[in-house]
Amino acid sequence: MEIRPILSALMRSKVALVLIGVQIALTLAIVCNALFIISQRIDKMGRPSGMDEANTFEVGSLGFGAAFDMRTTVQQDLATLRGLPGVQDVTPINRVPMGEAGWSTGIQLQPAQKTATTSTAIYFVDEHALDAMGVKLAAGRNFRADEIGFEPDFRNNGWPPVVIITKALAERLFPGQDAVGKQFYLGKDQPPQTVIGVVERLQAPWLDWKEVEYSTLIPQIRPYSTDIRYVVRAQPGRRDEVMKLAEAKLGEINRSRLVRNVESMEKVRAEGYRADRAMTIILCIVIVCLLTITALGIVGMASFWVTQRTKQIGTRRALGATQFDILRYFLTENFLITSLGLAAGAVLTYAFNVWLMTHYEAPRLPWYYVPVGFLCLWTLGQIAVLGPATRASRVPPAVATRSV
Amino acid sequence: MFGYYLQLGLRSLRRNPVLTALMVLGIALGIAASMTSLTLFHMMGSDPIPWKSDKLHYVQMDNWDPNQPYGSDGSPPDQVTYRDAVALMQAGKADRQAAMFRVMLPVQPENPEVKPYLAVGRATFADFFAMFEPPFEYGGPWDHGADAQHARVMVLSHDTNEKLFGGQNSVGRKVRANDVDYTVVGVLKEWRPRVKFFDLSSGPFYEMEDAYLPFNTAIELQMQSVGNNSCWNNFGDGWDAYLQSDCIWIQFWAQLDSSSRLAEYKSFLDSYVGEQKKLGRFQRPLNNRLPDVNQWLANQKVVPKDVTVQVWLAFAFLAVCLINTVGLLLAKFIRKSGEIGLRRALGASRGQLFAQHVVESGVIGISGGLIGLLFTAFGLMLVRALYENYQNVAHLDWTMVATTVLLAIGAAVLAGLFPTWRACQTAPAAQLKTQ
Numbered sequence A: 001m002e003i004r005p006i007l008s009a010l011m012r013s014k015v016a017l018v019l020i021g022v023q024i025a026l027t028l029a030i031v032c033n034a035l036f037i038i039s040q041r042i043d044k045m046g047r048p049s050g051m052d053e054a055n056t057f058e059v060g061s062l063g064f065g066a067a068f069d070m071r072t073t074v075q076q077d078l079a080t081l082r083g084l085p086g087v088q089d090v091t092p093i094n095r096v097p098m099g100e101a102g103w104s105t106g107i108q109l110q111p112a113q114k115t116a117t118t119s120t121a122i123y124f125v126d127e128h129a130l131d132a133m134g135v136k137l138a139a140g141r142n143f144r145a146d147e148i149g150f151e152p153d154f155r156n157n158g159w160p161p162v163v164i165i166t167k168a169l170a171e172r173l174f175p176g177q178d179a180v181g182k183q184f185y186l187g188k189d190q191p192p193q194t195v196i197g198v199v200e201r202l203q204a205p206w207l208d209w210k211e212v213e214y215s216t217l218i219p220q221i222r223p224y225s226t227d228i229r230y231v232v233r234a235q236p237g238r239r240d241e242v243m244k245l246a247e248a249k250l251g252e253i254n255r256s257r258l259v260r261n262v263e264s265m266e267k268v269r270a271e272g273y274r275a276d277r278a279m280t281i282i283l284c285i286v287i288v289c290l291l292t293i294t295a296l297g298i299v300g301m302a303s304f305w306v307t308q309r310t311k312q313i314g315t316r317r318a319l320g321a322t323q324f325d326i327l328r329y330f331l332t333e334n335f336l337i338t339s340l341g342l343a344a345g346a347v348l349t350y351a352f353n354v355w356l357m358t359h360y361e362a363p364r365l366p367w368y369y370v371p372v373g374f375l376c377l378w379t380l381g382q383i384a385v386l387g388p389a390t391r392a393s394r395v396p397p398a399v400a401t402r403s404v
Numbered sequence B: 001m002f003g004y005y006l007q008l009g010l011r012s013l014r015r016n017p018v019l020t021a022l023m024v025l026g027i028a029l030g031i032a033a034s035m036t037s038l039t040l041f042h043m044m045g046s047d048p049i050p051w052k053s054d055k056l057h058y059v060q061m062d063n064w065d066p067n068q069p070y071g072s073d074g075s076p077p078d079q080v081t082y083r084d085a086v087a088l089m090q091a092g093k094a095d096r097q098a099a100m101f102r103v104m105l106p107v108q109p110e111n112p113e114v115k116p117y118l119a120v121g122r123a124t125f126a127d128f129f130a131m132f133e134p135p136f137e138y139g140g141p142w143d144h145g146a147d148a149q150h151a152r153v154m155v156l157s158h159d160t161n162e163k164l165f166g167g168q169n170s171v172g173r174k175v176r177a178n179d180v181d182y183t184v185v186g187v188l189k190e191w192r193p194r195v196k197f198f199d200l201s202s203g204p205f206y207e208m209e210d211a212y213l214p215f216n217t218a219i220e221l222q223m224q225s226v227g228n229n230s231c232w233n234n235f236g237d238g239w240d241a242y243l244q245s246d247c248i249w250i251q252f253w254a255q256l257d258s259s260s261r262l263a264e265y266k267s268f269l270d271s272y273v274g275e276q277k278k279l280g281r282f283q284r285p286l287n288n289r290l291p292d293v294n295q296w297l298a299n300q301k302v303v304p305k306d307v308t309v310q311v312w313l314a315f316a317f318l319a320v321c322l323i324n325t326v327g328l329l330l331a332k333f334i335r336k337s338g339e340i341g342l343r344r345a346l347g348a349s350r351g352q353l354f355a356q357h358v359v360e361s362g363v364i365g366i367s368g369g370l371i372g373l374l375f376t377a378f379g380l381m382l383v384r385a386l387y388e389n390y391q392n393v394a395h396l397d398w399t400m401v402a403t404t405v406l407l408a409i410g411a412a413v414l415a416g417l418f419p420t421w422r423a424c425q426t427a428p429a430a431q432l433k434t435q
Helices: A003-012 A014-045 A070-083 A129-133 A167-173 A239-253 A265-272 A274-308 A310-318 A323-360 A369-393 A397-401 B002-015 B017-045 B082-091 B127-132 B144-148 B158-165 B215-220 B239-244 B259-278 B293-299 B305-335 B337-345 B350-386 B398-424 B428-434
Strands: A056-063 A087-093 A103-107 A118-125 A137-140 A162-166 A193-199 A215-221 A227-234 A257-264 B056-058 B096-107 B117-124 B136-139 B153-156 B174-177 B180-188 B211-214 B251-255
Touching: A003 A014, A003 A323, A014 A274, A014 A323, A014 A369, A014 B305, A056 A070, A056 A239, A056 A265, A056 B096, A070 A087, A070 A227, A070 A239, A087 A129, A118 A167, A129 A227, A162 A167, A167 A193, A227 A239, A239 A257, A257 A265, A257 B117, A265 A274, A274 A310, A274 A323, A274 A369, A274 B017, A274 B305, A274 B350, A310 A323, A310 A397, A323 A369, A323 B305, B002 B017, B002 B350, B017 B305, B017 B350, B017 B398, B056 B293, B082 B096, B082 B239, B082 B251, B082 B259, B096 B127, B096 B174, B096 B211, B096 B215, B117 B215, B127 B251, B136 B158, B144 B215, B153 B158, B158 B180, B211 B215, B305 B337, B305 B350, B305 B398, B337 B350, B337 B398, B337 B428, B350 B398
Parallel strands: A118 A215, A162 A193, B117 B211, B153 B180
Antiparallel strands: A056 A227, A056 A257, A087 A118, A087 A227, A103 A118, A137 A193, A162 A215, B056 B251, B096 B117, B096 B251, B136 B180, B153 B211, B174 B180
């Protein structure tokens, strides 16, 4: 290989070398870190909520006026919704998973504990909740109809004696043990709650919350002043039709309330992860633009070199170098420049990652990002230089004899 | 001379249209990326009420759980309780003061063609309008008497007035909400502060309220806050117990017109908390805070992390674009060595050649800047579509337009400096010989 002559030629145009090298280094640093952020967001967006999202939707009701009565409204609504064609099941609920608003509270394992062991999201539901949300029971039992209470004033205390919690919460509270039958305290100076069931998974309303997998189901219908919501699960494939029907029916049967927030859980999910999706798309655009600019920059510089060295190329050809030799010369040269840039870029990439880790609690960049980045940029460089290099290889040997 | 250089520059740029396009595109993309993210950063982070932001102070008092601070860094709660809000209002020690919270208002329009709908209201005091200065289209704020009498009055937003009264002067008309009739006393013009700084509890870019009504009226009608509501201990059942509880759900602002007034208010707050401690409340160490608007926005981290990361990435991207332009300009100017040598031989000084090439880079900068501006507008459109509630922060103002063009020219000239310098080093004799 003719690495030495290439190197000595490069040393004669250090500036160009530095320019391309720095460009490659920055590109590597940005692309690796951006891709890492994207992969984290994609993982985050891919988390299941635990619900049968494809077939469920929420519908809210806000009562107004002196004539409005919450208890009869809920009873009537539930009967109406459950009677609609295409409906599999319905539960009342305070707020839905992934909806970015809801209720949370601390859990204590001992009655006299000063600070809470952990926080949990609270869902006030009835015995239809598991079926209506499509949540899988992993251990224990579901609520019974006679355990469901009605609490018209959401401010009141009074937690019911039985609850269902998520597996993640059970593992946090009672690591390595069977949580069913265990007790904890939701309210200070109040009787304990007994875990009667554990569900596989049910996320909290707040997707950026550390305790997002910690949820507790409370067998109680508890409106927020005159605001109540329902989760409706339609028979597979009938969601949109049932959604329209439910909205119309609820509007009809009671005129002293507003029917609102009629949203499929898929929409709720999309809204909840909106900022993450936005970040992903923006970073993708940045990466594409960046790679294009870098590639075009390489093409530009390589073309310039080819033009500048036309005479030398002609001379080499006249001295017996084949077209392939010339092609290989430029490819090798690009490989060397890219490699130098990549070496600097690797350092820059980790520096950027460390900066993100200290300021933005980002995790450490997995080791394989940089090698993969190397491969991609090597390939990009070779493809970018291929055009100018091919043009160089077609320079006829006769050029060497001209204009002397 | 400038005109001549401009002509030379344009001719030179036209000679390699592909290379020129590449440079202009590079600058435009780099500028667009950095300006899009910088605009967001600027709009979110800059002072929303610069003429009085240092006079408006958010009140924080630490009534939280003796066993556990509210914030993990020991910061006091970000809202206040009802009883403290009322006590501070009654004391009236600030130049102006307003407690406030968000409520739901199911509106029952007179016009049968408009169906009942949910409006969101802000329950507050008369001083709110003097403190935050929303512009009025018709009428004005209610007065302190209305606060004291729990009057059924309302100030409507521009959009609500549009919806209910077709945009006419509705002062004196009635609005029915949840079976209560309110008299309209004022209608606002469009009021969209970039950041909803007076209430960050539902997010800094949350929609503005549809109507404003007296705080005392909302309390009398037992309206529930729809903002954040946090409690740390048990309290009795019912509305009155809730009002007496240590639950926080009210934002409290005080206007203090001078630093001596601020100091006075600070000592008033300290003595108020001292009194309350005697009653057994406020068991945590004294931790009163009175951040002004900008301190409060910084404390609440209004600018999302994602936006800061985007700004850094975008400027790194701009750096790549600039380096790219440096390389391409270098290539171009060196290729022109012959011409430069000729001009030198004919008597042009280095300074003149330098000026000529700086003008040429400047032309690239202006073109890149203008196209970049177009791309920036497109980028902001994308941002508005991608994010929720970014309408008020993702748009260009004149400062940003000027910054964009200047940044582009500056960047291009900067990128042109080194290549120009290199090109001017040409020894005329050497270049002429090789021709």
